[in-house]
Amino acid sequence: MEGQQEIIAQLEANIEQLLERYEFLQKENEILSNSNFQLQQSQKGLQDEITFYKEELQLLKVAKTLEGSEGYKTDTKAKIDFLVAEIDKCIHELNT
Template sequence: MGSQQNIIATLEANIEQLLERYEFLQKENQILSNSNFVLQQSNKGLEDEILFYKEQLQVLKIAKTIGGSEGYKKDTKAKIDFLVAEIDQCIKELNT
């Protein structure tokens, strides 16, 4: 009989340890889930900020091209004229 009681006591102790471990892991999972959410929000904010700065960089590049040397101005005007001509050609083709 004593041996069965020892087995039962060991099983009860193991079950108790498993339950404690389960509760600990649940809490840890919740903490990690919360941390993950915060990091995702931070990442989204940083991605938005990167996009904003990329747009600002593009605006600065355009401004530099327009406000640059006479050679840049001529190149820019030539590009704009070319694009306008292409658009005019497309409009003509659409109207025919």
Template sequence: MSTLSEIVDSLENRIGELLKRHEILKNANVELAEELNVLQSKQQQFEDEIEAWTEKCNSLKLANSMLGSDQHKRETKLKINALVREIDQCITQLSE
């Protein structure tokens, strides 16, 4: 009978250790999930910032080319042509 009680005590100790490990891992998982959320929000902010800077850069290129710079003339002509096509489409839709 003493061996049976020793086995039960051993199992209780192991189960207790497993429960402690489980709790530690659960807490670590919660912390990692929170950190992931923070990093994802920062990533979204950075992506938004990159998009804003890209738009500003494109606007500056367009403005520079309109001021007479030869460097971006082709891009400006393409942009103007695209705008003219859009205006034509709007006029066509309004006249229907």
């Protein structure tokens, strides 16, 4: 009888430890989930910022190309003339 009571007492102690560990792990999981969500939001914000700056860089490159330096002014003018001619062709084809 005494051996059974010891086994029951040990089982109760083990169950109590398991319940405490379960509660601890639940809290830890909640903290990690919140941290993960915050990091995902931060990453999304940084990705949006990267996209914005990539677009800004592209616009600056286009502006710089159109501005042209002394050596590239003729090339830039030729590109613009070519684009205008292509647009004129498209308009002419649409009208016919």
